[in-house]
Amino acid sequence: MDAIAAGYAIDLHTHSLRSDGALTPEDLVRRAAGRGVRIQALSDHDTLAGVAAAVVTGNELGVRIIPATELNTESEWGDAHVLGYFIDPADAELEDRLRWLRENRGRRIELMVEKLNVLGYAVDLARVLDIAQGGALGRPHLAQALFEKGYVKSYDDAFSTLIAKDSPAYVQRVGLTPIEAVTLVREHGGVPSLAHPGTVVGLDELLPKLVAAGLAGIEAYYGEHTPEMTARCLDRARRLDLVPTGGSDFHGRGEHGTDLGGVFVPPETIERLESRRGRA
Numbered sequence: 001m002d003a004i005a006a007g008y009a010i011d012l013h014t015h016s017l018r019s020d021g022a023l024t025p026e027d028l029v030r031r032a033a034g035r036g037v038r039i040q041a042l043s044d045h046d047t048l049a050g051v052a053a054a055v056v057t058g059n060e061l062g063v064r065i066i067p068a069t070e071l072n073t074e075s076e077w078g079d080a081h082v083l084g085y086f087i088d089p090a091d092a093e094l095e096d097r098l099r100w101l102r103e104n105r106g107r108r109i110e111l112m113v114e115k116l117n118v119l120g121y122a123v124d125l126a127r128v129l130d131i132a133q134g135g136a137l138g139r140p141h142l143a144q145a146l147f148e149k150g151y152v153k154s155y156d157d158a159f160s161t162l163i164a165k166d167s168p169a170y171v172q173r174v175g176l177t178p179i180e181a182v183t184l185v186r187e188h189g190g191v192p193s194l195a196h197p198g199t200v201v202g203l204d205e206l207l208p209k210l211v212a213a214g215l216a217g218i219e220a221y222y223g224e225h226t227p228e229m230t231a232r233c234l235d236r237a238r239r240l241d242l243v244p245t246g247g248s249d250f251h252g253r254g255e256h257g258t259d260l261g262g263v264f265v266p267p268e269t270i271e272r273l274e275s276r277r278g279r280a
């Protein structure tokens with residue numbers, strides 16, 4: 001393996017090809033191991049399909065894999081994404097709910113392709129599906145298709161000009177509210193943490209409602225956070241008895257500014273999260 005610069009030992013937010021990441025679960029764990037990660041949550045959107053493969057590679061390379069998922073919600077609270085840790089990949093009832101969310105993702109991307117086509121961007125749904133390789137469909141796949149066709153200069157450019165909220169080809173997500181996402185994780189024995197709180201509108205109003213629904217953590221450590229934002233999250237964690245969590249949100253396309261293990265997460269975080277299992 002190529003020498004890769006070392007990162008920190010814990011990364012609680014990563015995405016593979018099973019949702020909108022660029023690497024297979026195996027390659028993702030290999031890369032994480034190469035950067036010195038020893039505990040990694042695989043947190044693909046709306047699916048646990050990559051967990052088994054990640055665990056096999058993790059066992060070979062000494063990386064403990066925590067099964068997780070990230071549930072994206074869009075509402076008057078903006079983008080509130082809920083990470084659910086320690087959920088069971090064999091939970092059939094949960095899988096039913098996740099399948100419903102994935103089907104909604106698929107329909108939304110189809111509608112966005114139609115909008116793009118009407119706007120004169122000849123993006124082909126078949127190509128978008130090809131890029132996703134069977135993973136849970138998301139806007140990053142659409143961004144890649146736009147990039148390949150030369151319509152945008154980068155993934156960020158695709159979002160900011162065409163597919164972000166209030167952009168011409170945007171279609172609102174159909175799915176869970178933030179409170180429903182927290183409740184779903186709790187109902188299935190998981191430990192929910194609010195991802196990258198900076199994307200939430202009205203965080204101080206929403207947080208107590210999520211805590212009442214069983215929220216246990218807040219992603220204080222995140223590549224795009226300023227030191228002030230991290231400090232604000234840590235302050236809220238103290239006041240609301242939340243576990244500060246953190247991760248790279250690595251997708252493999254240079255988004256969110258950090259590589260695997262690129263964000264410091266305190267070692268006691270895992271034990272603290274585990275202590276919140278089964279209790280709201």
Ligand SMILES: [Zn+2]
Nearest residue numbers: 070081195196
């Ligand atoms: Zn997210």
Ligand SMILES: [Zn+2]
Nearest residue numbers: 013015070249
């Ligand atoms: Zn994410």
